[in-house]
Amino acid sequence: MRKKYLFIGLFIFAILFTFGCTSGNNPKDSFQKYVDAWEKQDYKTMYTFLSPSSKKSISEKDFIAKYTNIYNGIEVNKISVAPDYPKSFKKDSDGNTSIPFKVTMSTVAGNIKFNDTAYFSNNTKDSSNPWSLNWNIKMIYPDLNTDDKIRIDKTFGKRGEIKDANGSYLAQNSYIESVGIVPEKLGADAENSKKQIADILKIDKGVIDKALSASYVLPDMFIQIDNLSMDDTDRLSSLAKIPGVMLKKTPARVYPLKEKAALLTGYVQPISADELKKLSSQGYSKDDSIGKSGLEKIYEKQLKATDGAEIYITDKEGKKLKTIVKKTEQNGKDINLTIDSNIQSALYDQYKVDSGTAVAMNPKTGAVLALVSAPGYDPNDFVLGMSKDKWNSLQNDPNKPLLNRFQATFAPGSSFKPITAAIGLKTGKLDPNADKNISGLKWQKDSSWGNYYVTRDAAYNSPANLLNALVYSDNIYFAKTALDIGKDNFINETKKFGIGKTLPFEYGLDASKISPDNSIKDDIGLADSGYGQGQVLMNPVQLVSIYTSFVNNGNIIAPYLNAAKGTPGKILESNVFSQDISNTILNDLTQVVSNPAGTGYGAYMPNLPLAGKTGTAEIKKSQTDTTGTENGWFIATNTNNPKLLVLEMYENVKNKGGSHYVVPNVKSIFEQFCK
Template sequence: MRKLIVIAIILLVGVITACSDDNATPSDRFSNYINHWNEKEFDKMYAMLSKSAKENYPTEQFVDRYKKIYQDLNVSDLKIEAEPLSDKESEKAMKDGKVSIPFSVSMKTTAGPISFDYEANLIKQEDKDKENWYVDWDTGFIFPEMKDSGELRIDSTTPARGEIRDRNDMPLAMNDTIYEIGIVPENLGEDAEQNKKKIAQLLGLSIESIDEKLNASWVEPNLFVPIAKITKEDEALWNELVAINGITRQETTGRIYPGGAATGALVGYIGQVTAEELKKQKENNYSAQDTIGKRGLEKLYEKQLRGIKGSTVKVINDGEETILAEKEAKDGENVKLTIDINVQEKIYNTLDGDKSTTSVIDAKTGETLGLVSSPSFDPNEILYGTTTNIWKKLEEDKENPLLNRFSSTYAPGSVIKPITGAIGMKNGTIDPKEGLNISGLTWSNGEGWGDYEVTRVSESNGPVDLHDAIVRSDNIYFAMQAVDMGAKAYVEGLKAFGLGTDFPFEYPVTASSISTSEKLDDEVLLANTSYGQGEVEMSSLHLATAYTAFLNDGNMLKPTLLTSEEKAQVWKDKLITPKQANIIKEALRDVVVDGTAKRSAKNAKFPVSGKTGTAELKLTSDSDGQENGWFVGYPTDDEDIIVSIMIEETKGNSGLSTEKAVEILHKMKE
């Protein structure tokens, strides 16, 4: 009996299931279709099409077409809605085996919002011995205007890229006419291979790359095939090229960098977007044909510079054009810098290829006038150069022109000593008038130091006070003061000067660091840090910024890069008192008059103040290492600009940084 009941229940469930399939309403069925559509599940939508629709539109014509169109349009916020049929309409549909259901579609696209109303025809058909409702689909479901062979076209308008300009509106990155060099295959003549070889040599291309372009599927014998771009200034190159059969040119617009290598590290360059970048920029409507900022300011301000593409979505049917959505292109914004191209070029030319970083700021406003990394690269060479394997050449260059030195940090050496002195005066551990009795050229604090000793360049003829210690650059004085001050107080002072925290600047500059742990728990490390050795590192721009405190009554200014930024912002206020700032200034003046910079600055045409520094980079205390030379200084009388310069590998010529800094100041004051 129990077995019969179980069998009966199974049969009953089967009957109910069969009835639910056979009696599914068209509204329920179309609701499922809409759900798949809203989720862009095109393969599941295709499974619900009628037999005739599937015959007319194979899978790839349906699924792949939907995917491509929605992808090209960058469709988002897709919403399809339909009102359910009334009971009376459903009853009639079940009787007739067919029904029409109105629905509405809305979406956002690259060209703006698109919405439309359409009508879906559903028919009842048998499939695999079961009846169900199927959508009798046509191309009008994509857009009504596409019904009856309408062709969808998406036209894109590229906006003009914004320019990067200096404080005087001189262009650093601009859009200008360039020449696209191309070959008309049928004009190469009988010596085609020899001509291609000449072209390859002149343009720094391989013959294989030229052949690849000439063998593209779209190429016809009489068509212009672009192979390279050159600037208008390359007229001599063009004169050589035009003498070769088959060569011609067309004018187009390209990105030009008037500052060349002088601004290369700062401004950067643009380039063809890569597949990886396309993935990252998925939401920002880039295509494989677009360019994108690759480095420097071009990359940093990509969003502002790029602008917004214009787009028109239209359907062409029987010669008639229907616009579905349209958005005008919006040109990119210009970016105006506080940088002065004249200052930038004067710095770069003065450095003359030295491995160096130089920052120049307005001491009263905080505006950055120059940011130079040397040696550098010319962005025009990267975009339009004719050097074969330009990237390989740059990457293998031992001078490392691709390294952005002004955004990097280095051991500051003795240029940190005025900062150490300021910290001690602020916290009361250094009395500027009190002299320390120091004998000999070495000093150790005894137990815990092992064999390590702090050394100084020259002996003193009596007690050493702060002024004398800065002028003579006495390592032992600052080491003693830091040890007496203690790690906690000194670290707090360094942090007050902005070390160990993000540097507040538009361009990414590496944060200056106190040590690898941002602590000075080891007393030897504390002593070494006080005079710019140990693990402390600062950027040239941070050092220039720190010195603004001495010229602004103890207030350190915030460095700015854009003219739109507020001038003379205070980053760190009341680091020292105005009186203490004057004590530091007097010492900085005497560094040049009677101290470590006297010989190097002997040719100064006007009074200069500043601090020299030598940072020795070595693995052990008894080994020789690379020496980097520093100078941070300013015109004594005007106190209007601060130059911070570091030159690598100055061993044997420690005064080179001072000489270069003075030369830069001269050129700026001309």
């Protein structure tokens, strides 16, 4: 048995000697490690595989610097090296063993591909690295000679611009003023000059001192300190008088409407390192800006410009020898919106110290004419460079200027009542002429409701029919109507209005809902939902879209914002209710404005008849809560050839008159734009 084991052991040893040690007899392992380091751009490890003669020709420091400068300069973001290992390795006449390979690298100008050959020599003195690479400059690129340079020239594409319906700019490629200092020109009183600059720019002088003390700063260099808008003429004039200050006109994204359209347009900023890592394969480079919010982000792919670049080889005199790769710049595509900047500005200006949202739409076409969220912020601040303090002040502002209110949902209050009326008429549960015989200011179905009552603001002597219930905005009437309709009917019919579904719209909107799960648990919840309270939440754009049904024979028109993609008059929800129901509700809503007792009478104009509905939504923890607030609504359209539908919602209107605070502002918009 011992002889048998000895024979097997000798056989295994022979196999190991013949095959297992072959890697030491060829450079495959060494080159594969070199390739792995190359693909990771680990130049320090790459250098360790160089032959002694190669290391004499270039130091480690210069080797790393050469690769770093070239690859960073042409913005290499991915390298793939594919060796073509031969089945058997042979030495050439110089005693070297060769390995062909292919290189593909992704750069700012496109992919660079080349074939080359690596030559290895056997270094028997170094057991840890028996094979070393005979490196030369051509391994960076085969046509590169020792004194040659790899250069890059960039040409910049123009980002697409965002324009309104009249061709006015909402987001424009324009210029800002870069404010910088040339150290040697600060003069004898440099400290005083820096203090003046800091005071004008509203920054700490230490920011300037830090910028000027950087190791790379030379006396005659322009050192950028800040950016200012071209419109900031007073500060620019003051700065220009200070010794050492230099102003440079710099291309930049500009938002002419500033706060008035901030939540609509959003803003761009330089691409971050994390974003670049994810998007480099899509043509982004370190010099790009990218949409961070709003339409700038939504339409990033369309707006994005592709910069051009040419990577080429020059001799030591700077003469171009060969183009390696070239990409032509491409401009982004413009976005033409349905927005009317004049309506957008007029609506925003009404809010002044108030918070809220406004939507304007053509009720026949669905073209969105304005989308306002107030207060806003100046998107130009993000382009100019926002300080940490300014950013924190925006985030911590109790008025929430970063909150997009036209994207959100709110309790609609009585502005929801026409929807309940339409459902009641459609299901046959509501007779518009019947008197519900309501008396007093509070009501409950029965004693099972305990201490809970539905309340209304005022009693009236007229019969409690649909017309008067809308004119006087009678909560009790619509609570009773909702109970007559029933939970199942109410839920099913609200779904036909699109409630509970996300509105198909270019700008992502929160979905309107009857409750978080679009269900109603009991009669109190159903009664409250009937007049727009309970758990009902409506998105302003979706509510405006629903109101188009009252001037379109029961068809809900789809809102659209992109003039090139929208379809004017496209029906979003068809035949939600009949033409007769549409006429009934529209006529009653006309009385809400024209009747002196109507809650919308403040918008009455004899020569411009409007139909509309007010709403005062109570925001409180319980019926007995006296610390809550109120949001005021008014939605109106002109009835003679309808072409404008306006919604305005103001937060915190308690003790300001509720919805009556809103009505005059909506009237003003019609006076200005519906002549």
